[in-house]
Amino acid sequence: MHLNPRLVAPIMKHRIEVCKRIPGPKSKSMLARFRELNGGWGVPLPFVQTVEGDGCYFKDVDGNTLMDFASQIASNPLGYNHPDMKETVKQYTHTAPVKIAGQDFIAREHLDLLEELIKITPSHLNSAFLINSGAEAVENAIKICMRSKPGSTYGVSFEEAFHGRTLGALSLTNTKRVHKKGFWAFNTKRLPFDSTAPQELEDMLRREGGDDSCAFVIVEPVQGEGGYRPAPKKMLQGIRRACDAHNIPFICDEIQSGIGRTGEWWAFQHYGITPDAMTAGKGLQIGATIANRKLFPAESGAISSTWGGGALIDMALAVTTIKAIKKHKLLSHNKRMGNYMKKQLLELQFRHQRVSGARGLGLMLAFDLPTKEERDAFLLACLQKGLVLLGCGQRGVRLIPPYVVEKEQADEAMQVMRQSLAKQEKLGPEIKKYEKCGDHPI
Ligand SMILES: Cc1ncc(COP(=O)(O)O)c(C=O)c1O
Structure with a gap:
C-alpha cells in the first residue's frame, strides 16, 4: 500500500539542509529572550522553528531544513502542513469566536x-x-x-x-x-x-x-x-x-x-x-x-x-486527524514502518557497542546509550546534522516520526544517527568536550 501521493509531494525541499550552524543567530537571540520572559524553562534542543514545513520536514528561523522525528512530542501525528489539515483550516479562516465555553455551550x-x-x-x-x-x-x-x-x-x-x-x-x-x-x-x-x-x-x-x-x-x-x-x-x-x-x-x-x-x-x-x-x-x-x-x-x-x-478549529482538526488516519490507512502504515525502523535500530545496535535496548511498538521506538551525558551529546550532534530527536527515561533516545514517514526519511534519519554515533565513538572519553562544542546556549 502506498500513501496518497499528495502526502509526499514536496512543497519544500524534501531533504535535511543545514545552511547555518545550529543554533543559528536568530534562534540564539530568540531563545535568550524567551528564557527571560517565559515562566518555565525546559527547552531540550536549541532552535526556534517556523510553521513552514512539509511532512517530516520544517524550517527553523535561520533557514535550516530539519527533519522532525520528535513530532512535537508525539502531538503532530500527520506532520507539517498535511493537505487534509490545511483543507480544514481553510474552513475556519473567517470564524469568530474561535473558542466557545465548550462544556456549557455546545457546537x-x-x-x-x-x-x-x-x-x-x-x-x-x-x-x-x-x-x-x-x-x-x-x-x-x-x-x-x-x-x-x-x-x-x-x-x-x-x-x-x-x-x-x-x-x-x-x-x-x-x-x-x-x-x-x-x-x-x-x-x-x-x-x-x-x-x-x-x-x-x-x-x-x-x-x-x-x-x-x-x-x-x-x-x-x-x-x-x-x-x-x-x-x-x-x-x-x-x-x-x-x-x-x-x-x-x-x-x-x-x-x-x-x-x-x-x-x-x-x-x-x-x-x-x-x-x-x-x-x-x-x-x-x-x-x-x-x-x-x-x-x-x-x-x-x-x-x-x-x-x-x-477552539472550534482544534476539535475540527482532531476529527480530521482521525479521518485522515482511516482514509490513508495509516495504522497499517505505522505498523509496517515501525517494523522497518525497528530492524534498522537492531542493526544499529549490532554495529555500535554503545547502543542497547532497541525497542518499540509501531512508530513509538527507542534505544539506550550508556549514560545520560552521552545521550544528550548524541541528541545535540543529531540536531546539528539536522535531525530532531528527543530523549526519554534516564538514557534513552526516542524516535517518534510523523505517520507520513516513508523509508526514504527513515534511511536519512538513520544515516544521521550512524554518523553521530561514529563521531562520538571517535571522541570516546572526550565526550564532555564534544557536548560543549555544541555551543548549546541553555
Ligand atoms: C502518558 C502521558 N500522560 C499524560 C501526559 C500529560 O499531557 P500534557 O502534557 O498534555 O498535560 C503526557 C505528556 O507527556 C503523557 O505522555
Whole structure:
C-alpha cells in the first residue's frame, strides 16, 4: 500500500539542509529572550522553528531544513502542513469566536469529535469528556473513578510512570525528581512496571484496607517519558484480572501511545485487554477522558471546565486527524514502518557497542546509550546534522516520526544517527568536550 501521493509531494525541499550552524543567530537571540520572559524553562534542543514545513520536514528561523522525528512530542501525528489539515483550516479562516465555553455551550464540532472518538474506542467506552490538556484528561479520569468508589483513600500508578504535571496527575507521576520536588501530593501507591505487578497489587490490597480503599489503577501500556517501554503482556493482563476480581477501575493512559501511534488506535489493543476508563491527548491535540457513560458522575457540574475541548478549529482538526488516519490507512502504515525502523535500530545496535535496548511498538521506538551525558551529546550532534530527536527515561533516545514517514526519511534519519554515533565513538572519553562544542546556549 502506498500513501496518497499528495502526502509526499514536496512543497519544500524534501531533504535535511543545514545552511547555518545550529543554533543559528536568530534562534540564539530568540531563545535568550524567551528564557527571560517565559515562566518555565525546559527547552531540550536549541532552535526556534517556523510553521513552514512539509511532512517530516520544517524550517527553523535561520533557514535550516530539519527533519522532525520528535513530532512535537508525539502531538503532530500527520506532520507539517498535511493537505487534509490545511483543507480544514481553510474552513475556519473567517470564524469568530474561535473558542466557545465548550462544556456549557455546545457546537457541532464538539458533537462531531465525540462521535468520531467513540467510533474508535471499545464499545463499552461510549462517552468522552473533552478538556484542554493531557494532564487534565488524567485528572478527570481519576476523579470519575474516585466518585465511583466513595470510601476510597488512594490510587495506584507505576514506577517510572508519567501522567502529567497538574497536582493530581503529578501525584501519580514517578519519572524525574524535578517534576515533584516541593509540590504536595495526594495519597498514591506504586507498583513495579514488570510482571510481578499483579501479585504486588494483590498484596497491596490485603495490606492497605481491602478492595474498597483503592480508587483506581492507572498505567501507560507503553511507558512514554519514562523510557518508551512496552508493558509485559503478563503484567497488563494480570492487572486487568486483579482489577476485575477486586472491583477496581482500571485506567489506561493513552496520551502518548494513542491515536494510532503504535499501529493500533490504542496501545492496549496489542494486549487483548480493555480498560474501564482511558485518556487521550497529544495526537488528538485535545485532552479526552473516555469511559462508559455510567462511570461518569450523573450529577451535573461534577466535572467541568470552561473550554472543554479548546477552539472550534482544534476539535475540527482532531476529527480530521482521525479521518485522515482511516482514509490513508495509516495504522497499517505505522505498523509496517515501525517494523522497518525497528530492524534498522537492531542493526544499529549490532554495529555500535554503545547502543542497547532497541525497542518499540509501531512508530513509538527507542534505544539506550550508556549514560545520560552521552545521550544528550548524541541528541545535540543529531540536531546539528539536522535531525530532531528527543530523549526519554534516564538514557534513552526516542524516535517518534510523523505517520507520513516513508523509508526514504527513515534511511536519512538513520544515516544521521550512524554518523553521530561514529563521531562520538571517535571522541570516546572526550565526550564532555564534544557536548560543549555544541555551543548549546541553555
Ligand atoms: C502518558 C502521558 N500522560 C499524560 C501526559 C500529560 O499531557 P500534557 O502534557 O498534555 O498535560 C503526557 C505528556 O507527556 C503523557 O505522555
